[in-house]
Amino acid sequence: MTKTGGIVHEAGAGSDAGLKGTDAPIVSSTMSRRSFAIGAMAGAVATGTCGALDAQRRGTAFAADASLAVGVPETWDYGADVVIVGAGAAGYMAACAAHEQGASSLLLDKGATTGGDSLVSGCITIGPWPERTLADSGMQDTQELWLQDQLNSHPYSHRGMAGEDVSDDLSFVRRQGELMPDTYVWMQDVAGVQWVNYYYVNNAWTPQPGWDTVFPRDWTASNGVIPPLQGLAESYDDVKTMTETQVTDIIQDAAGRAIGVWALTGDGNLVSAKARRAVIISTGTFNSNRFLVNKYLGYQVAALSVAAQCNSTGDGLLLAQEAGGATRDLGPGTHWSPQTLANTSTFTASLAYYGAAPVYPSSLPGILVNADGRRYCSESLGYSLIGKHTSEQRFHIGWYVVDAAGAANLIPEDPSNELFAQADTLEELAARMPVDPTALAEEVATYNAGIDAGQDAAFGKYINGCQRIETAPFYAMPLMPLPYTTYGGIAVDVDGHVLTPEGDPIPSLYAAGMCTGSFAEQAGLFYLGGIAQSLAFGRQAGTNAAAEQAWE
DSSP states (O other), X not given: OEEETTEEEOSSTTSHHHHTTSOOOOOOOOOOHHHHHHHHXXXXXXXXXXXXXXXXXXXXXXXXXXXXXXXXXXXXSXXXXXXXXXXXXXXXXXXXXXXXXXXXXXXXXXXXXXXXXXXXXXXXXXXXXXXXXXXXXXXXXXXXXXXXXXXXXXXXXXXHHTTOOXXXXXXXXXXXXXXXXXXXXXXXXXXXXXXXXXXXXXXXXSOSSOOOSSOOOEEEETTOSHHHHHXXXXXXXXXXXXXXXXXXXXXXOTTOXXXXXXXXXXTSOEEEEEEEEEEEEOOOOOTTOHHHIIIIIOOSOOSOOOGGGTTOSOHHHHHHHHTTOOEEOSSSOEEEEEEESSSSOHHHHHHHHTTOSSSSOOOOSSEEEOTTSOBOSOTTSOHHHHHHHHHTSGGGOEEEEEXXXXXXXXXXXXGXXXXXXXXXXXXXXXXXXXXXXXXXXXXXXXXXXXXHHTOOTTTOOOOTTOOOSOSSSEEEEEEEEEEEEESOEEOBOTTOEEEOTTSOEEEEEEEOSXXXXXXXXXXXXXXXXXXXXXXXXXXXHHHHHHTXXXXX
């Protein structure tokens, strides 16, 4: 057995050489039924896993009672103080926080690269940072003022639109607010993240009118969050990362304490990783698991999610459940991104371009119509609510209709990677969409009358800066709403412990990031984004996990 930077490597199957495809002995162990199911479906694990798993199954020693229960290995292949499942923003924050507490960590990620959704995110964060707010705008902010403003977002939340009250338990939102200022400063001073004021653009991406009485409270990491965190983690000797390694089970002792994990490597080996202090689940959402989306959310348009989320298949949710963990609010909903059916999204780009005015941005210049040619929602609701309403339309599709003036800054010089209809008349445009030409003409006429009157009586669109739709050529861009985060997830307490259905913490098992769902939406407030929650609670989970008493 060798030890490097606090991480134990057993000789044989779990060595680094074994992960690179050399002939490593297959670990003899017990496996759960789910180990086979996950391994067989693990598209993110290297090619050949399924065949290797079959061979693994034939050579595995099963429990005597044939229950295939998860067993504790006689020897461990890897070991660290903290084992972290999922190397995204929450996972990396947990690893760095554990390091600062003197604990080693092992990050396991089933992808070929680390970063998860956070790697491709715009890295917009929403949260209180009074010191920076004062510096950027001269406005005074406090935790209580921030929380009160978030309460004003209730009508736009999933629960608010369903007629439900705000939850009595705001502890998670309050805790996130308390954690954010120090998280921002740590990310800046230690990880090297460059925060840029994003308020004026970001206002286009939330329901309007906005509810912030103090601003800015939005900052984006101009250099991303994953590259700085990844570089920081790699600089620590006591942090190790393994990719193409899918965790299949949480290993628990007789008392139910999480003491490690089983994982399937890219070359088909089943390996064990000991967690001397704790296990942290930070695997993201289940938006790309069609079965779970249909089961819990009931969406029939579940075949697609945002392209970057191919690995967001709910592994952490299933791991927690099999370890005895409960779930919370799996049914409330998901955040949506209305995308054009091509490589880029002109519609999404238009949200930013036409939303650059302070406080109340100019609205989109066009209208949204469904497959019947009828408008179905206000175009100033913000991208997620527009996506939600689009998902409810026939064929789950919408069309964004603009004229030449509205499209002036939207249609790229080279439109070859865009998909849209173009025509010199609305009747011709309707035929190419195709929708009912009479319906489309009526909707445009009604909308133009509202522009003339200064009020959109039909849907209450904020029409500041909007013009009549009347100048040829006319354009129609098809939209398909793609889900990209789930509001429900693993049930945890405010300190990150995974809870049983009875509300008791499972010893030494934590969860952080969007695998726990959106704390804001669960409380009845509008979604506060995944990056901020992942950073704040990932760091907290790493700190708390490192403080656990080692079991050996």
